[in-house]
Amino acid sequence: MNGIEGASLFFGGGRLSGGPVERLTRRIGDLGDIFSDSEAYARLPVDRVVYEVESHFPVAGGTEGGLFVGITYIHPGKVGQEYFMTKGHFHAVRNRAEVYICIEGEGMLILMNEDHSRVWAEKMEPGSIHYINGHVAHRTANTGSGVLSFGAVWPSDAGHDYQTISEKGFSKILVEKDGVATLVNRP
Numbered sequence: 001m002n003g004i005e006g007a008s009l010f011f012g013g014g015r016l017s018g019g020p021v022e023r024l025t026r027r028i029g030d031l032g033d034i035f036s037d038s039e040a041y042a043r044l045p046v047d048r049v050v051y052e053v054e055s056h057f058p059v060a061g062g063t064e065g066g067l068f069v070g071i072t073y074i075h076p077g078k079v080g081q082e083y084f085m086t087k088g089h090f091h092a093v094r095n096r097a098e099v100y101i102c103i104e105g106e107g108m109l110i111l112m113n114e115d116h117s118r119v120w121a122e123k124m125e126p127g128s129i130h131y132i133n134g135h136v137a138h139r140t141a142n143t144g145s146g147v148l149s150f151g152a153v154w155p156s157d158a159g160h161d162y163q164t165i166s167e168k169g170f171s172k173i174l175v176e177k178d179g180v181a182t183l184v185n186r187p
């Protein structure tokens with residue numbers, strides 16, 4: 001043995017493999033509280049897949065100093081005029097930052113400050129790298145016609161606060177307006 005080892009994790013062919021990988025699927029039926037147009041939402045099949053996440057957790061959740069890594073795949077689609085998107089969250093430990101690296105597709109990273117007074121977005125395209133400050137809520141939307149996929153790396157003690165978003169939402173939503181992805185005030 002020469003002491004050289006392969007990586008324990010590998011991303012290729014649109015899939016994370018190698019080390020232990022946890023897979024999560026979010027379907028229309030799981031996302032009732034995030035989309036604004038409830039009539040358009042009710043017309044979609046509850047089992048339609050909106051996004052999938054593959055994550056590798058090398059240490060236990062809550063461990064200080066470790067990192068988690070994941071790949072998110074958002075399918076193309078809209079609920080009314082609002083693009084398919086992730087639930088979105090703050091980190092439970094608010095000062096924990098995160099990095100996203102876009103792999104494939106077209107999308108937007110939607111960000112909101114802690115008192116919900118400001119929402120802004122960054123364009124995601126293959127190769128774009130996004131540093132998400134701690135204290136900032138983040139969600140991603142697929143604005144293209146194919147799958148949007150991106151890698152994420154975040155601290156193992158960050159945790160997720162979904163509750164605040166499910167109760168109050170983001171103060172702006174991303175909709176298609178005259179063919180262009182546009183942030184508008186939440187109706």
Ligand code: S6P
Nearest residue numbers: 053070072086087088089152154
């Ligand atoms: C975790 C990181 C991503 C998201 C994933 C799904 O901190 O931000 O892996 O978990 O994009 O989004 P959500 O909002 O449903 O967790």
Ligand code: ZN
Nearest residue numbers: 091098138154
């Ligand atoms: Zn996060």
